[in-house]
Amino acid sequence: MTERIQDIAHLGRIELFTPKIDRTRWFFETLLGMEVAHADGKSLYLRGYGDYAAATVKLTESARPGIGAVSWRTASPEALARRVSAIKAAGLGERWREPEFGRGAAFRFRDPDGHGMDVYYEEQKYAAPAELRSTLKNLPIKYTARGVNVRRLDHLALLARDVGLNREFAQKILGFALREQVLFDHGKTELGSWLSPSPVHHQVAYVADVKGGHGRLHHISLWVDNREDVLRAADILAENGVFIEAGPSKHNNSQGFYLYSYEPGGNRVEVYSGSYLVFAPDWEVVTWNEEERGTGVYWGSPLPESFITYATPDVVEEMALARKIPVFDPV
Amino acid sequence: MTERIQDIAHLGRIELFTPKIDRTRWFFETLLGMEVAHADGKSLYLRGYGDYAAATVKLTESARPGIGAVSWRTASPEALARRVSAIKAAGLGERWREPEFGRGAAFRFRDPDGHGMDVYYEEQKYAAPAELRSTLKNLPIKYTARGVNVRRLDHLALLARDVGLNREFAQKILGFALREQVLFDHGKTELGSWLSPSPVHHQVAYVADVKGGHGRLHHISLWVDNREDVLRAADILAENGVFIEAGPSKHNNSQGFYLYSYEPGGNRVEVYSGSYLVFAPDWEVVTWNEEERGTGVYWGSPLPESFITYATPDVVEEMALARKIPVFDPV
């Protein structure tokens, strides 16, 4: 056994593209209860009441929905230097980017499927405005009790044409631990892999893109502390006419208690709780075959067909962009 | 900034001494819903349904209550070797111990206050008996729905004559991150420090022993997934005549939602949920002075006097043993 690289601390920020920035803002701010910490050009920077960083979700106006940068914070400046070297060595590095709201310089790269990603270390302190200060000294901002009031960013799921390639990249180059996998055809077809840099069950999942696209998003996931909060989220979304695609129900893999909806810009957003922490350094990957995986549901509503086929952006539009896909040889 | 040592993966096992082993077993097995995985001489080995290890709580019959060994699992064999060297260099090492149920060799040492601790890496796979197998492939054993049905071991709090000395030991020798502190007298008196080797808010707390004892236990803490489960635990303890010392209520530091009771052997046991995960590698320690700390409660029942004065074993008995206290110079 080789020691696992522990250079990535956690998922730091995700950027969502949306063609309906005002309605998307309403969804995250009014319904999910996040705070808009900053606005800058075509982008809004939002945060949950429990996110320690100034912003964890960036919304950027765009012609079509989808995922922008996925940013990973490193455990130290040294760890950042090591990861940048490893990424460059793997041929996936692009360039250093200028600091943006709330954080310092970040190094941009692409995963093998072409999703834009950053690694960075510097995170600036966020000084909450007076009206958002909590009476709890260890709470970054006030619990406003507006709408769902999600606590923090938890994870995201990305589609990939070759799940195995991206999973190996996350393991070998980023140092993530593999937690669960869906393997069909006697282990020959890798349909999904769930990985994390920390005891959080997963912070990124790679799932097969059945339409053969590249760089697409399956969903982002926001955390609430209790299953009851997920039920309450269903009440809130239903009252406001927001489409609920599936749940509240319980996944078999991850044991996550989920609710999937589409924000008005088209991206799938999960409100999430439950799951379990993984502390074992020698965790034995849990695998699910066709029969064991079933519908992906332990109990509750079966996942609809759209859960497999719908992602952002739509693959037709995506291919028209002829996005350049980097090459990664995991061997 | 020096990079933090990430050699300890998590709290692996705690041993409780009890003068009433049968009643203590009833408390953990029937009321809290843990499983007895193994019995060996004067010891019982228990586990929560979500603990991946074969056993996380060891109950040992003894003349008086208190804490036995506190065991920490390392992230790798190499990490174990490094920690053993560091502990020896600090002059706190004792000896290698034989494997016991569920795990391999462990190196015994004492923290500066004299609490017995182990570091180890090898953890044997646990094969659940047929009647305890879960229908969820990623659940170590069945959710039996007996009593409180605690999920897993979460943390413990130890009393120490010199909190700072033990806190420094945990930081420098074990590599734990400091999360919150209670500092009175303008920062000169360190009343409590909360530390963890992982994003879990704390896995060990050191709190001042107001009776000037050594090697004593304040409480162990067992995790349930929801606050509602803690309320349910109160119903169960109250129905069975078990003394509830405080809660269910919410701490200000840690934001933990707690319920403290004494198991029949005398040790304080917490049923716990809530709190928050700490992902920031440069987490700014949250400190509480006299005024901010208040009663330690954000809302709910004030902590009674016994919460400060009661610990196991009683200090009079403890001093009679003239336990040898090791010397640790953190400089």
Place this chain on the structure above:
Amino acid sequence: MTERIQDIAHLGRIELFTPKIDRTRWFFETLLGMEVAHADGKSLYLRGYGDYAAATVKLTESARPGIGAVSWRTASPEALARRVSAIKAAGLGERWREPEFGRGAAFRFRDPDGHGMDVYYEEQKYAAPAELRSTLKNLPIKYTARGVNVRRLDHLALLARDVGLNREFAQKILGFALREQVLFDHGKTELGSWLSPSPVHHQVAYVADVKGGHGRLHHISLWVDNREDVLRAADILAENGVFIEAGPSKHNNSQGFYLYSYEPGGNRVEVYSGSYLVFAPDWEVVTWNEEERGTGVYWGSPLPESFITYATPDVVEEMALARKIPVFDPV
């Protein structure tokens, strides 16, 4: 407006037939956490921890599943006399029955669809055995924390060939208040009606028997206090291999939070919470047409085809019995 008859206090007891009495007992006792208060011949008498009566669910071994007697307790002896007269006048009365465990004489009748029903007033005091006494003086028996630990019987749903006829009977002869209705074809087809003798939203529902049977059961429903308890019930049923037909999800009509399963004998059993109390004496019946009713779900899993087609006993068996159907002219 005529004043509503308030002679029936509440649903007192339901009898279930089961061809698998031992497995059915396991379901109600071990999984749902009810207590067997009495055994008598082929029948077992069970109760939830919050039921004030000695027994509320009677299980009777039988060749096939289905509903036995549905018993209604009156508000007083005078109220009983009045209801017996009204039932007799309606031509639906049968005979006085001997006292059975926990209660006095009951008058047997049939609703227009042929379901056997009783009205009674005398309910004997239940003296809990020592080990089942609660530490709460106002709790009938101990909260044992075994399995789902349902609190009490809540309601039942009966299939009927002519919903309107049975609904009118419940209103005019029993004095129940009508709460909600599903009316299709511009109000001409009455698919379901929900009625209650008290502020509880409904204690009986009549739903159209699409197979044209008589005297059949759709489901019985047992109450838990929180939605979280329903989710926990799903965990418990799933761990024990019990089929979950639908939920946990939220109905639109009644706002009930439901989980439907089949007990081993074949009868549909609901674990239920939420809904709402109706205090208005002039409650305006809420009606749902094809579009509004949708799938019967506000959010969560769609109700499967079996929810419409499956009932106990199977209609083929039922018709073979050539059960005599009474005649009721509501005019």
Place this chain on the structure above:
Amino acid sequence: MTERIQDIAHLGRIELFTPKIDRTRWFFETLLGMEVAHADGKSLYLRGYGDYAAATVKLTESARPGIGAVSWRTASPEALARRVSAIKAAGLGERWREPEFGRGAAFRFRDPDGHGMDVYYEEQKYAAPAELRSTLKNLPIKYTARGVNVRRLDHLALLARDVGLNREFAQKILGFALREQVLFDHGKTELGSWLSPSPVHHQVAYVADVKGGHGRLHHISLWVDNREDVLRAADILAENGVFIEAGPSKHNNSQGFYLYSYEPGGNRVEVYSGSYLVFAPDWEVVTWNEEERGTGVYWGSPLPESFITYATPDVVEEMALARKIPVFDPV
């Protein structure tokens, strides 16, 4: 046994006096999430999202806090006529009052302790404005998810110099059922009585006024559906600097899960869930003596001294008004 009078359907509306109408409005509207349905002179009319009536809490600006009218809705016009006769016969009637927002004529009387009360039947239909319409046809208005978002008015507790006199009045003249009592000195001192016109455990409690005042309020109580909602309410009140007097904890009598705070005008307001419904027509009153009653808490925070001594208005001010107390002879 005489049949119980079932003429009162439920508690319909309570009026609170407040010297700080703006801050009191902020408390009920912004923190508790009620809607202001109407404003009229010095009064605001509020409602919970689940209240079927247009308004259930009336706030009236006043020099000092306290309770205004307590209004009871009857089951029918005939029932109203009967209650008015009975009240007049008891010598406690005052006069017919003009219709106010949302309801028709009401007959004003005083309970033996002098609290102003109304009985009425006519309740006008409430047409929610478009932005408050729910997507659930059986929900009176939208679930806005603002703050605590209490569902409905549940009950109130009144102080009385002579608890027994007022309890007998509620039983004999209003027809309420007695549910629980606190009786000290071997049953000779009646400290508190809990009564209700329906299966709701209690809609009014009379508790001894230890200061010997008259016509005072102990608390009003607002319902939420789950215990988790009460915990959330504690988070919200704590974040907004509102004093929490006691809880969240569980009472022994009533089994209510409570949180007591003072609204800015000074009146005690409870956020409440749990408890139990009483269906038995021959309910055996649960009595608590000194030892059984203890602190009134089943588990959780002991009730502070203020819970006994604080009420609105302060008794000194109250006596200065020399309120005329009616005479009621229950024999």
